[in-house]
Amino acid sequence: MGSSGAGELNSPAAAEDAQLREHTLASEQVYLGHFLDVRRDQVRLPDGATATREYIVHPGAVMIVPLLDDGRLVVERQWRYPLARAMVEFPAGKIDAGEAPLQCGIRELAEETGYRAAEWARAGILHNAIAYSNEGIEVWFARGLTLGDRHLDAGEFLEVGSATLDELNDQVRRGELTDAKTLVGLLWLQHWRAGHWPLEWRSVP
């Protein structure tokens, strides 16, 4: 297969993807813990061969980019055990069973930071570990923030602060801010502020 343009790569003709598609032959749950649900599937490859695919089944999550009235952003600092360090990130959390993404965003923002937002806008979704997880993280913007009480989950410890976009960009450049979802939030923020990627705001009572 040769080189082709990006248009071709996204053409309707490519939607079938017979030349790429993997078909499920069998699926097995190989681990179910408190948090992780691990599957191992047997698949048929485009050339008819078989292969194994292992992946996490995840309920999805919502990240909030919280815009303070003075232009600063609300950020958190939280211990991330797999990386053995605290990380700066935008508020985020897993979607509960049956919960709409916006409701999840409202709940997580309040629980983790104490902020409520008058207006919300959905920017998009990101997929953060496409090789081994079906997790999607919805990216929502929130503005018209007012501070109330926060209610962390039991066993949840995090610091809340604020920063300007320039400060966060500097942290990225220096290698101090490396959380992928937060970096994607900065990408959206940059393009929204530049007027390139519009947001549709909705009021939340």
Add this chain to the structure above:
Amino acid sequence: MGSSGAGELNSPAAAEDAQLREHTLASEQVYLGHFLDVRRDQVRLPDGATATREYIVHPGAVMIVPLLDDGRLVVERQWRYPLARAMVEFPAGKIDAGEAPLQCGIRELAEETGYRAAEWARAGILHNAIAYSNEGIEVWFARGLTLGDRHLDAGEFLEVGSATLDELNDQVRRGELTDAKTLVGLLWLQHWRAGHWPLEWRSVP
């Protein structure tokens, strides 16, 4: 704990993080497959309580942002089984045991796309699933590209194409390009082209 500035959130005084840090009490491998290595640890929380942490141990990966001489970017389209669809992304792959990230980048770019690059520059690292994986993806830029043969791994199927930054940004805005590492590559590309985030290029023979 109150609100604090981002400077505070990254201050040397915060480096100890006693108020956030989780200490390992016990660690167990609960699943080891062809690809996934899953651990379940018992940890002591800052308040002395205990909790369970489940996570993937990952060797790390390298993503390449390949710059063609005409300003276009090399992108791939690949079936991502956990999401049951093909996705547009920058070339990337796992680091082999003992392999330096730059060597991994050179190898993956050649294997997946057939391109060799005269110059390479490391932009940074991203952590894509900080709640449940220790994976870090190094972000490298490559330029001075020449096309040779590619050598896909057995069972690897992908299409290679190219796109402008504007085309890729449009795909993000429309919700068609959602791979987090690729979005972070676009963030770096944007800031590098704007002169904000310089890259140190090195020649590779």
